[in-house]
Amino acid sequence: MEKISVFDMFKIGIGPSSSHTLGPWRAAQRWLQELQQQIDLQQVQAVEIHLYGSLALTGKGHGTDLAVMLGLSGQDPVSIPISRVHEIKQQIQKEHKLYLADQHEINFNPDQHIILLGAERLPEHANGMIFKAFTREKTIESTYYSVGGGFVKKANEQPDTSDTVQLPYPSQNGEELLQHCQSRQMRISDMVWANEQSWRSTEEVRSGLLQIWQVMLTSMYKGCYTEGTLAGGLNVKRRAAGMHRKLMGDLQFENSNDWLEEVKRRPNDFNAILKWIGCFAMAVNEENASFGRIVTAPTNGAAGVIPAVLMYYICFSEENVKEDDILNFLMVAGEIGTLFKKNATISAAMRGCQAEIGVSSAMAAAALTECLGGSVEQALMAAEIAMEHHLGLTCDPVGGLVQVPCIERNSMGAIKAITASRLALDSNPADACVSLDNIIKTMWETAKDMSHKYKETSQGGLAVNISVKMPEC
Template sequence: MDTVQRDPAIESLSVFDMLKIGVGPSSSHTLGPWRAVQRWLSELAEELAEESLGLHDVEHIRVHLYGSLALTGKGHATDQAIALALLGHQPETVDVAAIAAHVSGLARAGTIELVPGHTARFEMANDIVFHIDARLPGHANGMTCEATVAGEPRSASYYSVGGGFVLGADEIPGAKNFLALPHPSQSPDDLLEHCTTRDCRIADVVWTNEQEWRSIDEIRTGLSEIWAVMLEGVYSGCHTDGMLPGGLDVRRRAAPLSRRLLGGDDAPTAGEWVELIQRRDFRFAEILQWVSTFAMAVNEENADLGRVVTAPTNGAAGVIPAVLLYHVCFSEQPVTEAGIIDFLLVAGEIGTLFKKGATISAAMGGCQAEVGVSSAMAAAALAEALGGTVEQALMAAEIAMEHHLGLTCDPVGGLVQVPCIERNTMGAVKAINAAELAVASNPADARVSLAEVIKTLRETAEDMSDRYKETSQAGLAVNVSVRVPEC
């Protein structure tokens, strides 16, 4: 897998590291490079300040993309993310409807104003360089940011390691953000031990850990905002028709499916729309269609540079909202706001175990590391929400991940559309199935543990050909005939 130095003993990950509000279509190819450019500008400013210089002394900017960032960067909007970062926009707040205008304006200008009153040369067509035949040594998603100051180039390299996480060239994962937690869990066994010792749920352990970063009110508010973005993504996706951009001619399906399931009825807000669904009686087949609709809605928004939540990545952003909304709409007992927050806490914690023990990057592990991990996160959260024990929740995560092992990432045309959107529906359905199966089972009878599945994911990722890791060099990406711009 990646050759970036790893020391799992020092990683401290919050639920908010796993669930981030951002813009589609890819956390590793969009959010990661966005954050890398922001970090580089900040570090460059500090470096120049030590020499009594500043960003106003920058004459020219160039960004070099390598590996998967180069091979599928255009289809994944990496160039647009770089442009938005240079323009000073934030992924959480940028007006997604104005992204195209922002990017085209920068492309026409040929310069970038890093500080008021000073411009540096930056021609998007030439100064974002896609090195499709090269990669940096540390990770498949490598990039080098370069600035010319007083005629001399200054550069720094970064790696987008999945889920919007960024590492410097020689940085150890988690080293900068180490925090001694009351209940640190590097493995499922650690988490189980904490829960057993305290005689509590997974959510209770995570609540305690999260308070090392934030107050209780901040945790509640932050997770409520994350749920609001998830729900709005479903609602928007279920109310938007048309073709997705990029040239694949993929037609949005969530909106017509939603209309058909509701018989043409509708509601003006996401909350009222959910209530409308809750009041209806649906057959099993229709509930299954709703789960698929929820997942597709989010990922259609993601493919159209809409606002979504990395969960744990953008490419898998539809799984957790779909499973949580299934729980809200179709469970026998009403789901409270506290229940929604606990669901997200559990899902996020399970995601940290996969990031620490394996990978959440499709460029390193294929889609098993994205939709597979997301399915496991959702399965554990649903199992605990349904009243399952800690052991049953971990079993649910294991079942969901076990049946995603080996899943490749082969985006057609380098776009996060085919097969990505439908794969989220499969991940959501598997999560629900895994949770129900686990809650109805005795974990003592299980022959496979979550720890073993995480280890297997890591080993499978290491053995998988790079052609099946978000490079669009094999699988459906080469066997499906398309007419799209070169990616």
């Protein structure tokens, strides 16, 4: 049984894509570590990165070239100052020099040494890449795959099913999760807390989740106060700031926590709440599209859904939400995400946007349901309802950018999650015809039947029906 932590599902990183930015970045870091174990970096004369399939077709729009350069330069997506992201890329492009692991200078021309092979695909996944290092004596190469949500695997690498970590409540599917909870009369969050402490101390779990929440909150806050046009060539105007101004006026705040407290005091009629949810979700994904720092939830392209629903819970649910409630929300959401990862995928390049927005909506729906007092059965039902109404959702980014239709889809996914939760809370799960495991299986089968042009290639759907000239892709 594959063991996946909540901290695998929620990763702090840089936008705009977990598959095309964060994943290749992590792959470059892994390869660099592997290389250092084999040879002295001073022996390396040149490197090449070969990007295949979806990584090549939409890679430049998603910043894949930037990501591999930053990874090879020794930068980390969690800690790199946002201002340095483009500075380093521009420096490499100007000087044609790259500092491997920030210690060994080599000649590097991105146009020559990053090779895009969109017509070819490596066998294990649509997001394949080969790293090559050249010394005087030999060529050293490794193949990696970015498999969605910032997860990376080396060619032929198998999921971790070792006995190194013993989880008290391992769950491969929704039925096993339900059995654990029913037999011990506990909530999903209780089960996940116990599992997470197999990897980390209680304090480490708490501090890690609070850091994740703070990054989510900050990305919403920044998105709500940043105007302008998104880079990339589509000239998409950032809308969250304008929406926020209509809701909040011209009030300014010293930090995101003060802002949150004021949002709680805002009018909460139905129309206002709808507007706030859309504003929260779009703010995150506008930050994501701008190479800002966000949290994969479970991916970058779907990063706005869970923060928006969590903000709805904190600000408008009439609950007295405490810190522990926020942590429990993230626990439940993360666990539901692992079920999709284990039994289907969270990669839009493999299975369309149902694997991103659909999964994030299901995660948020289950989390909200438990936090509003729903049973384990109702939480699983909410996740099923949310995914049921995302089945077949294609990934068709215009110009290969995570902008159109991606940003708006986060708003829609958040609304669907809240609706799914409310439906489940008003229902008897014993009367349900479809289980969460049924819907995950159906999603996987639907995805396999879906044409590759609707899987993050920009070769179908809106991507080919909007007339734009995109020099990046």
